[in-house]
Amino acid sequence: MNIPARSIPALGVVAVALALGGCSTPEESGTTLRYAFWDESQKAAMEQLARNFEDDNPGVSIEIEATPFAEYFTKLETSITGGSGPDVFWINASQLPRYAEAGVLAPIETDDVSWEAYPEAIEKMFLVDGTHYGVPRDVDTIGLWYNKAVFDAAGVAYPTSDWTWEDLKQSATALTDPEAGVYGIAANFDSQQSYYNTIFQAGGYVVSDDGSESGFDDPATQQGITFWTDLIDAGLSPTLSQMTEIEPFDMFLSNTVGMLYAGSWNARWMYDDEAIRANVGVVELPAGKVEATVLHGLANAVSSASSNAALAEKFAAYLGSAEAAEFIASEGVVIPAYEGSADQWVASMPDFDVQVFVDALEFGVPWPSTPTTATWEVVEVDMLRPVWAREISIQVQGPKLAEAVDEILVGD
Numbered sequence: 001m002n003i004p005a006r007s008i009p010a011l012g013v014v015a016v017a018l019a020l021g022g023c024s025t026p027e028e029s030g031t032t033l034r035y036a037f038w039d040e041s042q043k044a045a046m047e048q049l050a051r052n053f054e055d056d057n058p059g060v061s062i063e064i065e066a067t068p069f070a071e072y073f074t075k076l077e078t079s080i081t082g083g084s085g086p087d088v089f090w091i092n093a094s095q096l097p098r099y100a101e102a103g104v105l106a107p108i109e110t111d112d113v114s115w116e117a118y119p120e121a122i123e124k125m126f127l128v129d130g131t132h133y134g135v136p137r138d139v140d141t142i143g144l145w146y147n148k149a150v151f152d153a154a155g156v157a158y159p160t161s162d163w164t165w166e167d168l169k170q171s172a173t174a175l176t177d178p179e180a181g182v183y184g185i186a187a188n189f190d191s192q193q194s195y196y197n198t199i200f201q202a203g204g205y206v207v208s209d210d211g212s213e214s215g216f217d218d219p220a221t222q223q224g225i226t227f228w229t230d231l232i233d234a235g236l237s238p239t240l241s242q243m244t245e246i247e248p249f250d251m252f253l254s255n256t257v258g259m260l261y262a263g264s265w266n267a268r269w270m271y272d273d274e275a276i277r278a279n280v281g282v283v284e285l286p287a288g289k290v291e292a293t294v295l296h297g298l299a300n301a302v303s304s305a306s307s308n309a310a311l312a313e314k315f316a317a318y319l320g321s322a323e324a325a326e327f328i329a330s331e332g333v334v335i336p337a338y339e340g341s342a343d344q345w346v347a348s349m350p351d352f353d354v355q356v357f358v359d360a361l362e363f364g365v366p367w368p369s370t371p372t373t374a375t376w377e378v379v380e381v382d383m384l385r386p387v388w389a390r391e392i393s394i395q396v397q398g399p400k401l402a403e404a405v406d407e408i409l410v411g412d
Contacts (some may be wrong), residue, residue, distance in 0.1 A: 001090070002213065007090075008186040013368070015114040015224060015343040017180075021378045022311070024240050029062065029149050030059055030060075030061060031059060031060050031065070031311060032060075032061045032062075032063055033045040033060065033062050033306075033308060033311060033312055033315055034052055034062075034063045034065060034086040034087050034088075035062055035063065035064045035065065035085040035086060035087070035088045035089065036064075036065045036066075036067065036076060036086035036088075036089040036090065037065075037066060037089065037090040038066070038067055038069040038072040038090060038408075039066070039069070039333070040066050040067065040068065041057070041086070041268075041269070041333060042331070042333055042334075043064070043066045043331070045328060045331045046066070047064060047344075048327065048384030049318075049319060049324055049327065050062035050064055050075060052318075052323075052324075052327075053065045053315055053318050054243070056318075056388065057251060057311075057314075058234055058372065060302055060311065061371070062237050062315070063278060064274060070318075072090075073095065076089060079163060080104055080196050080305070082117055082147055083305070084094075084304060084327055085104075085303050086132045086303065087302065087303055087308060087311075087312040087315075088234060088300055088301070088302055088303070088306075088309070088312050088315050088316050088319075089301055089303070090131075090137070090298050090299075090300065090301075091105070091126075091134055091236065091298060091299055091300075091301040092288065092297070092298040092299075093125035093126065093296055093297055093298070093367045093369055093374050094296070094367050094369050094374075095298075095369075095373070095374065096112070096125070096126055096128070096133055096134055096262065096299065096301070096369070097128050097369055097370060097371045097373065098371045098372070098373065098374060099133075099301070100128040100131075100133040100371075101128070101371040102287055103304060104303065104304060104305075105133040105134070105301050105302065105303070105304055106133075106135065106301075106303065106304040106306070106309055106312075106313065106329050107131050107132065108132040108134065108135055108313060108316065108317075108408040109132075109303065109313070110313045110314065110317050112250050112313075112314060112317035112318075112321075113132075113317045113320060114321075114322075115132070115292035116134045116383075117338050117340075118337050118338065118339060119337075119361060121361075121364060121366055122131055122136050122139050122295070122297060122337050122361075123136060124366060125295070125296075125297060125299075125367065125369070126260050126299045132297075133299075134299025134300060134301040134316075135316045135317055135319065135320035136297060136299050136320060136337035136338075137297070137298050137299055137300050137302075137319060137320060137328075137336070137337055138161055138297055138298060138328065138334035138336055138337055139295065139296070139297035139334075139336075139361065139364075140263050140265055140295075140296050140297060140333055140334065140335060140337075140357070140362040141199050141263070141294075141295060141296050141357045141358075141361060141364055142163075142192070142193055142223040142261055142265045142285060142293045142294060142360070143261075143262065143263075143264065143282045143283065143284060143292045143293075143356050143357055143360070144159055144163070144168075144259060144260075144261060144264050144282065144283050144284065144285050145190040145252065145259065145260045145261075145266075145280055145282045146158060146159050146258060146259050146260075146280065146281050146282070147253075147255060147257065147258050147259070147278055147279060147280055148278075148280065148281060148282070150175055150182060150255055150256075150257070150258035151175065151258060153182075154174055154175045154177070154182075155349035156174045156175055156259075157171075158281060158395060159171065159259070159281075159283045159286075160282075161284035161356060163283070163284075163286040163287070164215070164287050164288070165198075165201075165227060165286050165287070165288050167286060168185065168259070168286045169231070169236070169249075170238075171184060171258075171259070171366045172184025172231065172236040172258070172259065173183045173234075173236060175258040175259075176192070176235065177233065181256055182230075182239070182255070182257075182258070183235075183236060183237055183238050183251070183256065183257050183258070184236045184258050184259060185236060185237055185257065185258060185259040185260065186237055186238055186242050186243060186248035186251055186252065186257045186259075186260050187228040187229070187231045187232050187237035187238075187243075187388070188243065188248045188261065189240060189243065189384070189385065189388045191294075191377075191380070191381075192259050192263065192294055192296060193262050193263055194228060194261050194309075194366075195224060195225050195227075195228055195384075196286055196294040196309065196367075196368070197224075197229065197261060197292060198225070198227040198288060198295050199215075199220075199221050199224030199225065199283070199293045200290075200294065200365045200378055201221045201224060201287060201288030201289060201290060201291070202221070202222035202223040202224035202227070202288050202289055203220040203288075203289045203290060204221030204222070204223065204224050205217050205221060205368070206217065206221070206368035207370060207376075207405070207409065212409060213402075213406055213409065214376075214401070214402040214405035214406050214409065215402070216380075216394075216398045216402040216405065217399040217401075217402035217403075218398075219396050220259045220289075221398070222395060222398050223263075224288070225384070225387065225398075226392045226394060227288070228388070229388065229390065231389060231392065232390060233375070233390065236403070238251065238257070238403050239241070239389075240385070240388040240389045240390075240392075241389070248260055249262065249266075252280075253276060254326060255279075259264050261285065264334070264335055264336070264357035265333070265334060267282070267332075267349055267352055268332050268333045268349070270340050270352075271349045271351065271352055277351055277352070278348055281352070282352060282353060282354065282356060282357075283352065283353070283356055284356045284359065284360060285360070291363040292363055292364075292365050293363065293365070294364070294365060294367060295365055295367065296366075296367045297337055297367050299320075299337075300315075300316040300319045300320060301316070302316050308323065312320065320337070321338070321339065324338075325337070325338035325341035326341055326344060327347075328341075329341050329342060329343070329344035329348070330344050330348065331348075332344075332345055332348030332349060335357060335358060342358045345358075346358060370409060372408050372411060375408050376405045376409065379401070379404050380401065380405065381409065383397060383400065383401040383404065384397070384401065
């Protein structure tokens with residue numbers, strides 16, 4: 001799961017950590033690498049990959065450390081600043097520039113990584129000033145999930161991958177039943193799983209390609225946000241207060257919401273539940289002005305403070321190899337970043353058309369990321385919340401938000 005952290009303390013004391021040095025046990029007692037990640041559901045797979053690497057590198061031991069995502073970056077930063085950080089760890093595209101700029105990440109310079117094996121858009125997500133700071137591991141896109149029971153009850157045809165925004169609105173209208181408490185779609189207040197996608201589909205942008213300015217005062221960007229607020233205004237979506245009280249996904253699974261924009265990482269756990277698997281489906285996102293989905297993912301990074309940097313880099317390269325990608329794909333949890341390895345991920349869930357997530361890579365727009373993303377994201381959420389609450393329009397709030405984000409970007 002690659003939802004970006006919303007608020008993480010500043011990396012103001014990284015220099016202390018780097019001065020304190022190594023993360024691993026001394027060479028004379030055998031070489032140990034510590035590997036940190038955040039998805040408990042992938043722990044068994046990570047264990048197996050660690051054992052595979054140990055088998056190929058006698059005398060090496062890999063200690064794995066799984067931390068829930070909500071705590072992951074706080075724990076990672078605390079360990080780094082305390083001089084006891086892991087040698088290799090997961091980093092997502094939204095956080096990598098900040099960590100790279102702070103000197104926490106070692107450049108990936110080994111010839112063991114086949115960079116040409118990753119789609120260009122994915123490789124670029126982990127580049128800073130032309131330098132690789134992470135080996136791509138997995139990638140995610142967003143799809144339109146639909147609840148078959150809600151569609152069947154309303155006598156509405158299921159969505160298709162050639163839908164447009166207008167198709168979605170028409171079906172949401174037909175599905176909505178106020179007396180029964182059923183809504184056609186949930187206008188989820190979530191950047192990755194809702195409004196970034198429609199911003200890009202409208203031809204807008206969150207931050208400019210060079211990271212110098214915000215796009216929230218751009219009419220196209222505002223149109224991408226209005227897509228959602230119009231659904232709330234029309235009564236086709238629950239209100240923000242309703243979605244705060246009950247999560248949109250819970251509404252979707254309880255048959256009170258017909259459609260939901262949600263990420264590829266949700267496919268596995270829904271597939272593993274027989275009742276859910278029989279009642280939901282997924283198609284590509286409806287197109288706006290253009291087809292688009294937010295493209296996000298994570299990489300394996302190497303600590304610049306590791307006392308076994310060469311070995312850590314070798315392990316990170318292995319984790320990004322074809323062998324590792326094929327194994328990850330067979331587990332079915334995430335889409336491997338290694339090109340051509342997604343077929344096994346798709347095949348692991350034959351009752352879902354998860355191929356739509358792989359196809360979406362062709363029109364994926366990389367996550368908007370700068371060294372200060374963690375700071376301006378907080379401002380973005382705080383200032384867009386009243387827009388979703390229908391207290392102020394995006395046309396009024398957008399220029400104010402753009403000005404606030406621009407002030408932060410100036411310091412990048």
